[in-house]
Amino acid sequence: MNVSFYVLTENKAQDFLGFVCQLTQTALNKSNQSLLILIDDDELLATLDKALWVQEATSFIPHQCLLDSNIEGTDINVVHTDINYKVLAPVLLSPYMPANFKGMVLNTTIHPVNTFISATINAQPTRVLELIKPDATSVQEGRHKYKSYQKLGYELTHFNV
Template sequence: MQISFYVLGERYMKHDATAASTVSAVNAEAVLNFVCRLTQTVLNKSEHSLVIIDDQTDRLRELDEQLWSFDATSFIPHTLISDDHDDQVTADKLSAPVTLLSSLPQSFDGVVLNLAPTALPLSKSGTLPERVLEIITPDEVSKQQGRDKYRAYRDLGFELIYYPIN
């Protein structure tokens, strides 16, 4: 299985004009736009369904809204499954090509875009996704989380690929 790390560059940061040379926060809208573009690419290039995992339910809701209006010339069919249903979700119950939820469905073998701060709980003895996509934003917290994820996946023996996005 392949794990792809998309490492976003400085243009995905908000620069605070009032502070001389400090960088404030990640530009959440720019990151969500990148997630939408990546989602569209996965749908166009893969026959597998896509699950987007995030432990931040507010960000999942924002992504849900953004996916409906992201591109006026194409539609990204998706569904948002709320937290109260996550523990019951299995791969055979996913109905849309793209599903947004807070944990990996049991026995899912498609593509996973992981926005959560930790590596997915994968084991080579169970059903594995076709591919995992990890997005690392340019802030120090996300970079450290990315390093931790990288080590966790490497220690499991997965193929790791790095894509710098400027």
């Protein structure tokens, strides 16, 4: 699995929502895979939900929020598709990893993505996007994630943005 770390400048960190929306659109443009945005902050989830609807004046980024903790671990095909298994939205916002998820993950939590995956969930992310803000706490969390992914043998890249 490839893990990309995006080290944000102060300007990008100040417009965090804008950068997340921009990165989401870029990921969708470059891939036909679904994108899961892991968010464990309810306020950030609600704000990002609104921001994705108005990212550009003439368009929006279609997405679906998985908020009900009672469906945690539910098969992605149940929550992400209609009865004919047609994909409803290419982007999911969720505080957990849905079962059988296969696609990209944009991680906004302090935990490495592998901590959200268990044998019962059977998720297989293809790529992880990690955001590192320019503050001491975020940098320390980023180092922890980097070491965690490195131990698992993942391919690691970083971009200064």
